[in-house]
Amino acid sequence: MRYLLISISLFLVISCGSLATTKDLTSKTNNETVSNPYFSDTKTDYVYKAKINTGKNNFGGLLIIKKIKEEKHRVVFTTEFGNKIFDFEFSKESFKVNYITDKLNKKLIINALKKDFHLLVSEFNKSELQFNTNNKTIYKTTLNKKDNYYFISKKTKNLTKIVMASKRKEKMTISFQNLEDHIAKKIKIKHHNFNMTIQLNYIN
Amino acid sequence: MHKIVYFISIFFVFISLKSTSQIVELSKQESISVKESIIKTSKKTTSITNKFIQSKHLSFLDKDIVSKGNLVFKTPNLIKWEYNIPFKYSVIFKDNQLLINDDGTKSNIDLSANKAFKNLNSLIIKSVKGDMFDANKFNIAYFKEGKNYLISFTSIDKSLKSFIHKFELTFNSKTFHVSQIKMIETLEDYTVIKFLDQKINKPVSDAIFTN
Numbered sequence: 001m002r003y004l005l006i007s008i009s010l011f012l013v014i015s016c017g018s019l020a021t022t023k024d025l026t027s028k029t030n031n032e033t034v035s036n037p038y039f040s041d042t043k044t045d046y047v048y049k050a051k052i053n054t055g056k057n058n059f060g061g062l063l064i065i066k067k068i069k070e071e072k073h074r075v076v077f078t079t080e081f082g083n084k085i086f087d088f089e090f091s092k093e094s095f096k097v098n099y100i101t102d103k104l105n106k107k108l109i110i111n112a113l114k115k116d117f118h119l120l121v122s123e124f125n126k127s128e129l130q131f132n133t134n135n136k137t138i139y140k141t142t143l144n145k146k147d148n149y150y151f152i153s154k155k156t157k158n159l160t161k162i163v164m165a166s167k168r169k170e171k172m173t174i175s176f177q178n179l180e181d182h183i184a185k186k187i188k189i190k191h192h193n194f195n196m197t198i199q200l201n202y203i204n
Numbered sequence: 205m206h207k208i209v210y211f212i213s214i215f216f217v218f219i220s221l222k223s224t225s226q227i228v229e230l231s232k233q234e235s236i237s238v239k240e241s242i243i244k245t246s247k248k249t250t251s252i253t254n255k256f257i258q259s260k261h262l263s264f265l266d267k268d269i270v271s272k273g274n275l276v277f278k279t280p281n282l283i284k285w286e287y288n289i290p291f292k293y294s295v296i297f298k299d300n301q302l303l304i305n306d307d308g309t310k311s312n313i314d315l316s317a318n319k320a321f322k323n324l325n326s327l328i329i330k331s332v333k334g335d336m337f338d339a340n341k342f343n344i345a346y347f348k349e350g351k352n353y354l355i356s357f358t359s360i361d362k363s364l365k366s367f368i369h370k371f372e373l374t375f376n377s378k379t380f381h382v383s384q385i386k387m388i389e390t391l392e393d394y395t396v397i398k399f400l401d402q403k404i405n406k407p408v409s410d411a412i413f414t415n
Contacts, residue, residue: 044266045269047269049290051306051307051309060306062260064262064265074264080291082258082260101367103320
């Protein structure tokens, strides 16, 4: 009986301690750079119609992303009418709020938006660990003190998914779909610790 | 060689003078008369149906973001703003409600509880009708631009100023109806909404304003 209890608790500790994303996968250390090619062209205006669902509410708008120079992105969200909701500038080391509407001008909200959109546009990411499955390679990277897992299809070599996670739990998933000429025509951002989904459809 | 440079610069100065000289500020008397005509026209307007082309200019983009759709207004304060290209999205302002249809996803916002949206609603109706002459909210200046009148409304109201620096409404000088709205957010970024196929005071069914 005692052994059974010990093994059950051991089992619980082990299963609680492992992340579903990489559970049962063998890992190996690496020193590669994994790149996100979807916002990497300085000549392209990346304009998306955004639909945001929070369970209770729906919002819409336009998400506009532009690589303004090497490792520097401008990320702007506007209403359909054209009014700016926020206007951020990301680079490897710095973050600048050019504008944010009064209602969202709170540290907590800005930090949450910063984390999500920085991960979305971050182009070159140093990987420390690599996991393998039959059809994909998963690269573990770090950004803003969060672990991020980049899913690369073995067949197409395309980046299909990024999962942001803490040590034990998935926090957010970004899925890239309808991939054409290094543009993700559909992007889905889903938060796992609160009810929020953002759907992006490329319109430009 | 110097001579050529000289003539080219003269030429460009002339061109730029010519294009700026098309906008002339109206005298006080002319301004008053234009304002009266606009208010008079606005009071007689029972409905407006427009097609529109919207261009969003952001300084850091290579191209403007262009969208197209229809705008319908009916007195006293029904408005439907509908985008068809490149996405389907419409909003209806009706009885203190904002009815949104985002490509099939429908939602309502109660305006009576939301001061910001309520102000936006009245601002949209005023700008479409052209009657925005509120000296508490705007510094107003009157110009003639080619055949049209251009009236600029620079925000002085603090809450408004934080998201729109200036509105520029263009009026047809014969009909005194709004033919273009330019919303200037900052000196670099703006949105231009151009109205086409304008139909005034034609019967408009209430059924249009349902989601």
